[in-house]
Amino acid sequence: MAKIYYDGDANLDVLKGKRIAIIGYGSQGHAHAQNLRDSGLDVVVADKKGTRNWDKAVEDGFEVKEVAEAVKESEVIMVLVPDNIQPAVFYESINDNLKEGDMLMFAHGFNIHYNQIIPPKFVDVTMVAPKGPGHIVRRMFTEGIGVPALVAVYQDYSGKALDKALAYAKGIGATKAGVIETTFKEETETDLFGEQVDLCGGVAEMIKASFDVLVEAGYQPEIAYFEVLHELKLIVDLIYEGGIYAMWYSVSDTAKYGGMTRGKRIITEQTREEMRKILKEIQTGEFAREWILENQANRPVFNKLLEMEKNHPIEKVGKELRKMMPWIKGIDVE
Ligand SMILES: NC(=O)C1=CN([C@@H]2O[C@H](COP(=O)(O)OP(=O)(O)OC[C@H]3O[C@@H](n4cnc5c(N)ncnc54)[C@H](OP(=O)(O)O)[C@@H]3O)[C@@H](O)[C@H]2O)C=CC1
Numbered sequence: 001m002a003k004i005y006y007d008g009d010a011n012l013d014v015l016k017g018k019r020i021a022i023i024g025y026g027s028q029g030h031a032h033a034q035n036l037r038d039s040g041l042d043v044v045v046a047d048k049k050g051t052r053n054w055d056k057a058v059e060d061g062f063e064v065k066e067v068a069e070a071v072k073e074s075e076v077i078m079v080l081v082p083d084n085i086q087p088a089v090f091y092e093s094i095n096d097n098l099k100e101g102d103m104l105m106f107a108h109g110f111n112i113h114y115n116q117i118i119p120p121k122f123v124d125v126t127m128v129a130p131k132g133p134g135h136i137v138r139r140m141f142t143e144g145i146g147v148p149a150l151v152a153v154y155q156d157y158s159g160k161a162l163d164k165a166l167a168y169a170k171g172i173g174a175t176k177a178g179v180i181e182t183t184f185k186e187e188t189e190t191d192l193f194g195e196q197v198d199l200c201g202g203v204a205e206m207i208k209a210s211f212d213v214l215v216e217a218g219y220q221p222e223i224a225y226f227e228v229l230h231e232l233k234l235i236v237d238l239i240y241e242g243g244i245y246a247m248w249y250s251v252s253d254t255a256k257y258g259g260m261t262r263g264k265r266i267i268t269e270q271t272r273e274e275m276r277k278i279l280k281e282i283q284t285g286e287f288a289r290e291w292i293l294e295n296q297a298n299r300p301v302f303n304k305l306l307e308m309e310k311n312h313p314i315e316k317v318g319k320e321l322r323k324m325m326p327w328i329k330g331i332d333v334e
């Protein structure tokens with residue numbers, strides 16, 4: 001059984017009086033900064049001067065500084081700029097400003113695990129990786145609940161790295177839901193696998209493919225949207241709350257029989273084989289190399305694919321239908 005930490009296992013006092021620098025006020029950054037502040041901790045935010053997120057952090061009442069300044073005056077430094085930018089920001093503005101005994105933190109292990117960042121020996125290096133998008137990390141905190149997270153210690157200079165990381169996890173609300181101890185390797189490889197195969201890649205392709213097949217066959221796009229996207233959320237809620245069996249329990253026997261027999265024709269042995277291949281590419285560093293090179297080439301594939309996602313017909317019909325359901329809380333994507 002995995003070791004799981006809850007509120008009672010973490011002590012916020014460990015971080016009292018220590019300034020925490022949140023580097024990057026994006027999806028995770030805004031959530032960590034706001035949750036830590038609401039937990040009574042001392043937070044300074046750093047971002048790129050003159051950008052929208054810098055202004056947003058100022059509007060949200062934070063002291064906002066250039067990265068080097070924030071690092072100099074803090075003892076805990078959480079790196080929440082995008083993974084591909086982290087090495088440049090680290091070597092330009094963080095590395096030379098770290099002091100003995102500081103704690104350098106990450107929310108994802110990519111750059112440490114694939115050796116893009118090699119931290120000095122005189123700091124603690126830890127990770128608190130929420131298992132949820134930043135906007136939900138903030139939303140759930142304000143609702144008095146939390147998103148689970150993973151904690152890992154890569155380097156324990158002070159001998160207290162785990163306690164400090166757990167205090168941080170408590171500060172963002174994660175110990176309410178449970179924080180599992182892991183390694184940078186395990187977090188990086190499973191996180192990449194999950195987002196490629198299941199959470200983001202697999203689900204997005206499944207939704208678009210089933211939408212396309214219905215629309216190609218002449219069915220109305222609005223009906224296809226409700227069937228394959230809107231209702232998916234309601235089904236996933238049942239799975240989230242009670243497991244897959246609770247979903248089977250709730251749906252009709254016709255859905256049970258059709259789903260249990262036809263679902264296996266969608267996820268076939270060939271699909272599982274592809275999943276194993278994708279995992280191998282992650283384990284061998286092949287995916288990491290591809291993503292690093294893609295960034296060096298200014299993201300030709302990334303930008304094209306994202307544009308295609310934005311223009312997929314399901315986005316247009318979804319936008320219209322969601323207007324009729326104002327109770328659906330959305331995030332601003334413009
Ligand atoms: N998104 C998520 O929910 C999750 C993310 N993570 C991890 O959290 C980390 C942060 O990711 P995420 O929150 O998605 O990142 P975002 O892209 O949402 O935000 C990054 C922030 O960093 C700022 N930034 C970019 N370049 C610089 C720079 N040179 N100096 C200072 N600030 C800069 C960006 O500003 P601007 O936009 O103005 O360029 C933006 O405010 C990553 O390690 C990621 O893997 C982990 C779990 C979930």
Ligand SMILES: CC(=O)[C@](C)(O)C(=O)O
Binds near residue numbers: 131133191195199200
């Ligand atoms: C939200 C999350 O945990 C992801 C999908 O892994 C990520 O955004 O990196």
